[in-house]
Amino acid sequence: MANSPRHRFWHSGILVHGSYVFACLSAFIFATSSTAAEYESRIWSDKSGKHEIKAKFIDLVDGQVRLERPNGDVSRIPLEKLSVADQDYVKNGAKSAQPHEPAAPAPQGLQVGDRVEAQHFGKWKLGVVTEIDYKWDDVEVRIDGDDDMDWTKDLDELRYPGTTQQPFLVKPASPASSLKTVRPDYDDMARLIADGTPADKIQADPHSDAGSAWKPRAVRLSGKSDFFEKPADFVVTASAEPLALILHGNHHGEALPRVEIVDLSSRKVVASGPAPPGTSKLVLSPSGTTIATAQSDLHGDDSSGQVDIWKLADKKISHLVSFVPYVMNTWPNLDPEWFAWLDDKRLFTVNSEGQLLLWNASDAKANYELMLDRGVKPLLTAGRRHLVVPTSAGVQFYDADSGDLLAVVGSGNFRNATLAFSPSGRQLAIASNEFIDVFDITTGETTRSFPCRGLGFRDELTWVDEDYLFSAGGLLINVPLRIIAWKFDIRNQLVKSFAGTHWMLLDNHAKKTQALVPFELPPPEALEAVKDLSDEDLLVVKPGDSISIDVQIPEDNLLAQDVQQSLEEALADANMKLVDDSPLKLVARTKTGETQKIRYRGFHDHFGKGELIDVVNRIYEMELLLNGAVIWKRESVHSAPYHLQLQEGESTRTAIDRVMKPSGANFKGRLPSFVVRPEYMEPLGKSNLSLGF
Numbered sequence: 070m071a072n073s074p075r076h077r078f079w080h081s082g083i084l085v086h087g088s089y090v091f092a093c094l095s096a097f098i099f100a101t102s103s104t105a106a107e108y109e110s111r112i113w114s115d116k117s118g119k120h121e122i123k124a125k126f127i128d129l130v131d132g133q134v135r136l137e138r139p140n141g142d143v144s145r146i147p148l149e150k151l152s153v154a155d156q157d158y159v160k161n162g163a164k165s166a167q168p169h170e171p172a173a174p175a176p177q178g179l180q181v182g183d184r185v186e187a188q189h190f191g192k193w194k195l196g197v198v199t200e201i202d203y204k205w206d207d208v209e210v211r212i213d214g215d216d217d218m219d220w221t222k223d224l225d226e227l228r229y230p231g232t233t234q235q236p237f238l239v240k241p242a243s244p245a246s247s248l249k250t251v252r253p254d255y256d257d258m259a260r261l262i263a264d265g266t267p268a269d270k271i272q273a274d275p276h277s278d279a280g281s282a283w284k285p286r287a288v289r290l291s292g293k294s295d296f297f298e299k300p301a302d303f304v305v306t307a308s309a310e311p312l313a314l315i316l317h318g319n320h321h322g323e324a325l326p327r328v329e330i331v332d333l334s335s336r337k338v339v340a341s342g343p344a345p346p347g348t349s350k351l352v353l354s355p356s357g358t359t360i361a362t363a364q365s366d367l368h369g370d371d372s373s374g375q376v377d378i379w380k381l382a383d384k385k386i387s388h389l390v391s392f393v394p395y396v397m398n399t400w401p402n403l404d405p406e407w408f409a410w411l412d413d414k415r416l417f418t419v420n421s422e423g424q425l426l427l428w429n430a431s432d433a434k435a436n437y438e439l440m441l442d443r444g445v446k447p448l449l450t451a452g453r454r455h456l457v458v459p460t461s462a463g464v465q466f467y468d469a470d471s472g473d474l475l476a477v478v479g480s481g482n483f484r485n486a487t488l489a490f491s492p493s494g495r496q497l498a499i500a501s502n503e504f505i506d507v508f509d510i511t512t513g514e515t516t517r518s519f520p521c522r523g524l525g526f527r528d529e530l531t532w533v534d535e536d537y538l539f540s541a542g543g544l545l546i547n548v549p550l551r552i553i554a555w556k557f558d559i560r561n562q563l564v565k566s567f568a569g570t571h572w573m574l575l576d577n578h579a580k581k582t583q584a585l586v587p588f589e590l591p592p593p594e595a596l597e598a599v600k601d602l603s604d605e606d607l608l609v610v611k612p613g614d615s616i617s618i619d620v621q622i623p624e625d626n627l628l629a630q631d632v633q634q635s636l637e638e639a640l641a642d643a644n645m646k647l648v649d650d651s652p653l654k655l656v657a658r659t660k661t662g663e664t665q666k667i668r669y670r671g672f673h674d675h676f677g678k679g680e681l682i683d684v685v686n687r688i689y690e691m692e693l694l695l696n697g698a699v700i701w702k703r704e705s706v707h708s709a710p711y712h713l714q715l716q717e718g719e720s721t722r723t724a725i726d727r728v729m730k731p732s733g734a735n736f737k738g739r740l741p742s743f744v745v746r747p748e749y750m751e752p753l754g755k756s757n758l759s760l761g762f
Contacts, residue, residue, distance in 0.1 A: 110139070111123070111124070111125075111158075113151065113152075113155050114151070114152045115150055116151070116152055118152065124136035124137055124144065126159065127252070129159055130252075130396055132148050132149070133145045133146070134146050134147070134148050134151065178238050179198060179224075179236040179237065179238055180201075181201060182197065182198060183198045184230055185197070185210060185227045185228065185230065185236060186230050187210045187212065187220065187227050189212055195230060196211055196212040196213055197211050199211050199219050200219070203238060206223070207221050207223070208224065208227060209222075210222050210227070224237070248377060248391040250390075250391045250392065251390055251432060251433045252392070252396070252433070253393065253396055253433045253435060254435065255435050257435075257436075258435035258437060258438055259438070259472070261437050261438065267476045267477045268475065268477075268513075269476065269513040270510060270511055270513035271455070271476040271510050271511070272511065273494030273495045273511055274450035274452035274453075274494050275450075275451050275490075275492060275493055275494030276451035276494075283311055285311075285333065285572070286333070286587070287584055288313070288333060288336040288337075288584065289584045290329060290583040290584060290585060291338045291341055291583075292581050292583060293317070293581040293583065294317070294319075294327065297319055298317050298327075299318055299319075300315065300318070300562075300563050300574045301316045301317060301318030301350070301351075302315075302318075302563070303316060303351070303563060303572070303574055303585070304353040304360075304567065305333070305565075305567040305568070305570075307357065307567065307568040310332070311334060312330055312332060312333060312357075313330070313331040313333055313572075313585055314328060314330055314353070314381075315328065315331065315574065316328050316344065316348065316349070316350075316362070317329070318349050325344060325346060326347070327341060327344055328341070328344050328351070328386065329341035329342075330386070331585065332384065340385060344362060345362070345364055345375070345377060346364065347364040349363065350363040350405075350408065351363075352410060353410070354412070354413045355410060355413060355453065358380065358381055358382065359379070359380060360378070360381055360386065361376055361378055361379075361408060361410065361430065362376070362377045364377070374393050374394065374404045374405065374420075376408065376418065389431065390430070390432070390433065392428075392433035394418045394420075394426055395418075404420065404421070405419065405420060406420055406421050406444075406446065407447065409449050410453075411449070411470070415427055415428060415430065416428045416430045417469075419441065421444060422443055423440055423441035423445050425438065425440070425441055426438050427472070437472045439467070441460075442461065444484075444485065445458060445485075446459075446487075450490060450494060451492075451494060452494070453469060454468070455468070455469055456468075456469040456472075457497075460477075460483065460484055461482045461483070461484045462477070463480045463481065463483065464477065464478045464479055464488070464497065464508075466510075476510075476513075478497065478508050478513055479499070479508055479515070481501075482501075485502075485526075485527065486499045487501070487527050487528060487529060488530070489531055489532055489538065490532065491532040491535050492534065492569070493535060495510060495511050496509060496516070496535065496548075500524055500540070503520055503523075503524050504519070504520055505518070505524070505538070505548075517549070517551060518742060519744075519745070520741045520744065521553065523542070524542065524544060525540070525541075525542045528541045528542045528544075529565075531565075531571070533590045533591060536548055536549055539564075539566075539571060541564050542559075543556055543559040543564070545592075545595055545752075547599055551745055552599075552607065552745055552749045553751070553752040554591060554595040554598060554599050554752070555595040555753060556752035556756075557755075557756050557758050558756070558758065562574060562575055562758070571588055572588075573586050573587075573588055575758065588758070594754055595753065595754065598754055602749075607745040607746055607749055608744070609744055609747075610653065610693065610701075610741065610742070610743060611742065612643070612644035612645065614645060615646045615647075615653065616645045616646065616648065616651050616654065617654050618633060618654070618657070619655070620632050620633050620656075620657050620658075621658040625731075628659075628731055628733070631733030632733045632735075634733060635736045635737050636657060636736060638737075639737065642739070643740045643742045645740075645742070652696050653695050655693055655694075656690075656691065656692045657689075657690070659687060659688065659689055659731055660688040660690060661686070661687065661688070662685065662687065662688045662708075663685075664684065664686075665684050666682070667709045668680065668681050668682075669713060680721050682721060682725060684708075684725055684729065685729075686707060686709065687707040688705070689704070689736060691703045693741075698747065700744050700747050700750075701741055707729060710729075
């Protein structure tokens with residue numbers, strides 16, 4: 070490990086490490102009203118009086134006190150856990166009745182070159198600190214008399230010589246602690262509930278701009294800064310002088326994430342520099358003048374959940390303000406999972422709990438709150454008039470400005486779906502559980518519904534035109550024909566669409582080279598492959614067809630009856646006609662899978678032996694057969710449970726048997742109403758896209 074390249078410092082408001090991109094202010098500003106308040110540094114203690122820290126008071130939100138330590142780290146402590154004096158200090162607006170401690174230099178903490186005693190093979194040995202890894206809190210110590218090797222020690226394996234005092238680390242100030250930060254203001258936030266009687270259709274909201282005549286061209290980027298760097302996100306401006314902003318993440322490496330700005334007209338990198346730690350998402354405002362980034366690539370106590378707002382002008386980025394949208398929450402519900410600009414001044418954020426907030430980005434004032442389903446990722450229409458939310462009972466359309474519910478299109482369970490609007494704004498594609506549904510939102514009617522094998526969970530979708538969809542996994546889907554017209558092998562690459570052009574960020578990991586490449590969709594080969602095909606000629610199953618059920622579970626008649634009922638309900642939902650015998654059959658069966666050896670321990674028996682139990686996986690299989698040939702298949706595996714809740718009188722074995730017992734519910738789920746011929750279920754052609762230099 071090497072110390073010198075690991076740490077970057079902020080100086081005179083600008084991060085200095087190569088050329089800069091992010092210009093920042095050098096002090097925290099915490100807004101508690103219209104003006105920022107600054108509090109003195111003081112000693113804080115808990116109720117027991119055993120633990121003390123030196124810190125400044127920031128704010129109190131939902132019973133959580135935020136304190137800033139001398140190194141810039143921010144701690145959140147429940148108010149009731151503080152000493153009585155500290156609770157009074159907070160309740161009285163942070164105006165202490167006693168003189169506060171005179172200003173003192175910030176504690177330095179353990180430093181390279183310090184003498185320490187280290188636990189070494191069961192004995193305390195004198196040594197010297199040779200290196201400190203602040204990311205993992207590891208300390209390299211060279212033991213006296215052992216000049217051949219440095220030993221990695223945890224802090225609890227060290228003490229200052231002749232004492233029992235354990236050293237502590239003061240991490241270098243991070244870029245995040247140097248940004249102008251304001252406290253979110255929830256005072257005027259409206260807490261909305263979806264009410265009223267929504268319509269079942271809505272007017273289309275396409276993009277109003279006609280686009281520019283600029284012809285996109287490929288550009289080579291500056292290359293990777295270290296082994297762990299990888300593309301995290303990118304945007305392309307639609308201005309007369311188009312730019313690309315590429316965010317390079319660095320979750321495992323020691324270098325900071327970085328952003329580079331590429332002039333797409335001259336195809337030159339015009340600026341490159343670090344971004345705050347954990348930055349992994351980037352969105353651009355409609356005019357292309359304001360950027361929002363989210364620090365959501367860290368975990369646990371390292372995660373800040375912070376959103377940073379930047380100004381883009383003259384091919385440079387300068388910092389405007391930062392705030393933590395969900396400061397009222399605690400990890401793991403802190404990070405924004407999705408965010409998008411409504412206009413150049415207002416920004417949506419959603420966390421993993423489905424808490425959607427609309428913000429004034431300049432001063433972090435919350436306009437309104439909507440509670441969505443957990444894990445839901447909404448979408449804004451191209452014209453930004455409507456906020457579109459997938460739910461378990463259709464897709465909701467809200468007035469994005471007011472938060473009023475306007476319409477609900479469809480009635481299926483689309484909670485975990487990915488959404489995409491066609492260029493006209495009329496067609497809404499919904500991808501969920503390897504099915505694609507397409508609605509005409511102006512009529513509320515379904516225009517296409519079909520299974521799409523190979524579609525990844527929550528693969529981002531974009532429309533190429535009114536006939537073709539493209540997935541982030543590389544599938545080019547012909548919607549009228551219900552087939553995959555082409556497949557691109559684009560493993561570990563980023564694909565996005567801006568102003569009607571699809572872009573791919575290619576990464577050659579071995580050569581540490583990268584390029585941003587526009588590509589043509591659909592390719593001529595795909596158009597040639599589909600030109601003579603007809604959707605009616607391709608179909609072998611469609612609504613109204615006669616079908617029979619064959620439940621192959623002879624060992625359990627009660628289970629077979631339960632499964633039969635589940636399948637009859639699913640076929641009715643698919644508008645199929647059930648008959649006693651038909652060339653088209655739906656077959657259901659159970660199979661045994663592999664045996665797993667699982668060791669179960671009690672919740673408070675972390676280091677005990679527990680019970681080692683064999684658990685046999687169960688496989689639930691459904692097939693559509695036409696004249697004995699498989700034309701569609703679904704398989705699910707019920708694996709051993711990792712957590713068990715024992716009922717009264719149960720052993721671990723009987724609890725596992727209860728949880729693993731098959732039921733008709735294992736065969737519930739959606740069945741296809743339209744199925745194409747087996748030879749058209751696979752892509753008609755494939756292409757490999759890779760970076761050759």
